[in-house]
Amino acid sequence: MNSTYQTRGGGLGVAEGETMDDVRIARAALSRLFEPMDGVGTALVEVLGPVEALRIAVGEVTPPAAPTAVAAGTEGAHSGRGQHGSASQEASASLQTALERWRPRVAHLAPERDLETIARFGGRLVIPEDGEWPEGLSDLGIDAPLCLWVRGEEPLPDTRKSLAIVGSRDATGYGLSVAGELAKGLADRGITVVSGGAYGIDGQAHRGALASAARSLPTVAVMAGGADRYYPSGHEDLLREIARRGLVVSEVPPGSAPTKHRFLKRNRLIAALSSATVVVEARWRSGALSTARRAADLGRNVAAVPGSVYSANSAGCHALLRNGATCVVDEKEVYELLAPAGEGLVEDPQGPPAPHDGLSLVDLAVLEALPVRRGAEVERLAVVAGLSEAEVRAGLGRLALEGLCERTDEGWRRAKRG
Incomplete structure (x- = not known):
């Protein structure tokens, strides 16, 4: 040869x-x-x-x-x-x-046997020479996988339209709720949710994505063991559904055991298959943090969901935020990390307008000097506001135009708001 x-x-x-x-x-x-x-x-x-x-x-x-x-x-x-x-x-x-x-x-x-095994489970072997090989994996360089054993019918997702959601296995109710909402909202927007199929945040992210009615590939589970093995066993039904509607992926052949070191190495694939990684909950020592670090090393966006300062499950997220991760609270803010420049931007949240919004310092001083019930004359208002009578008169005129004050028989007072 x-x-x-x-x-x-x-x-x-x-x-x-x-x-x-x-x-x-x-x-x-x-x-x-x-x-x-x-x-x-x-x-x-x-x-x-x-x-x-x-x-x-x-x-x-x-x-x-x-x-x-x-x-x-x-x-x-x-x-x-x-x-x-x-x-x-x-x-x-x-x-x-x-x-x-x-x-x-x-x-x-026995590679032919392995190929027959994955085919028997409705899967295939995808190699870098195939057209569907995700370009994002090349960013791993010497750490790139040799191939991917894929279970499911959908093609592997475009890295630019994929996002990883990861977190603690012992997640709180808060973390599970947030992970599910984020995943469903992103899947509704046509984003593929990538995670590790584990208990806790991973599993809830997969469930949330599967709850979407979107026709595009909802979720990908990256396994530490063979794609023919549903691990953990408690997620057999979930992983079976992922294989039916999404993809179960592994870099090791059928029958391979999900050992601890393979879990750690698997995290780089989650990061590389995604254009951004969101950590929902993570303790100080968490595999989710290793995924976030690999994502950062690859130049991907890293985001974290804040939690209670008293929750150990959010300590890792707060460390990420302190070190420069983007703070996100809903799927709109997460989608902003993936959308093309100028698209998907989230407006700053606006609360109900306050009477003093947009007022100058002089007008604000006049407004605060005005009594609520009984009116006051200009001379009295000037004393309270610390302004000249001319400044008070001018301010009252502007406030009256804004509907913020009114003249009574007793003097000036704040206008009664509907």
Whole structure:
């Protein structure tokens, strides 16, 4: 097989002599061989392509170009470490370590079986070479996923029309109410709500989006385990409905367990698949905060919903707000983060007008000096207001035109308001 990989926009494409099926099968195999965010494996794929990278990873071939590929692919991730002359040596050592790490899984590779499994559940494997691959994932660079195992019929959403809603698993009634309202309001506006399918805020965000009557893709659940496994089990009905009307997505193949480190790595996908991330409730130590940090690192908008200063569930949100996150309280303010420039802007809330709105300081002093019931003469008003009689007369004239004062037999007083 020709090892020269014809690139298309950042290392994507099909090499001479390969087919899309070859590339898809290779990426399926590599997603089981590599753990998410395996920098060495991703570097091989980026530079040499998935088919050749798989041959190297399983020990079929060891071309001299492999260490160079690792060095080139990880250059950005390891910039500033050591001298350029030692980069190749470090890459060779990294590759040997990786080969040892991957070796125990080689015998268990069965990509055709994995593809059959996801198809049996009504899903498919989406790879970067496919047209529906979300452009936002490329912002992850060396941390980008090799592929996405997708359960559901809808195409993957446009990152520009997607928003993540995340938060605590042990959410309060307040947090659940806000998350549901935000999600439904955004889905009504044609925005896809992305979250992690967990208990608490995540689940409520999915439910709120599914409650919308919008025809567009309402919600996407990004899983830490295989897309064939409904986890947590208490959300089986919810996740089944998401798979029916939305999408269940994972970067690990069918049957994979949702381990703790995969949950943490999964958060970067939630951030990258969305143009903004909203944290509804989060404690000081919360996975939702890691999603917000990844979103900020990717240049995405980060917003948080304020809560009670006495609530531990809102402590993380308040920390985000203190560090520059946007404060949001309803779906209109959230939508403003996604809408094109000049669209979807929210007007500042206006309360009922007060009698003194728009008055100058002189007129305000005259108004405050006016009695409510019995009238007062100009001389008395001048004493109370601390103004000259001429200033009081002029002010009374302006206030009378505004309907704020009236003349009686006893003098001037405030006008009676309807």
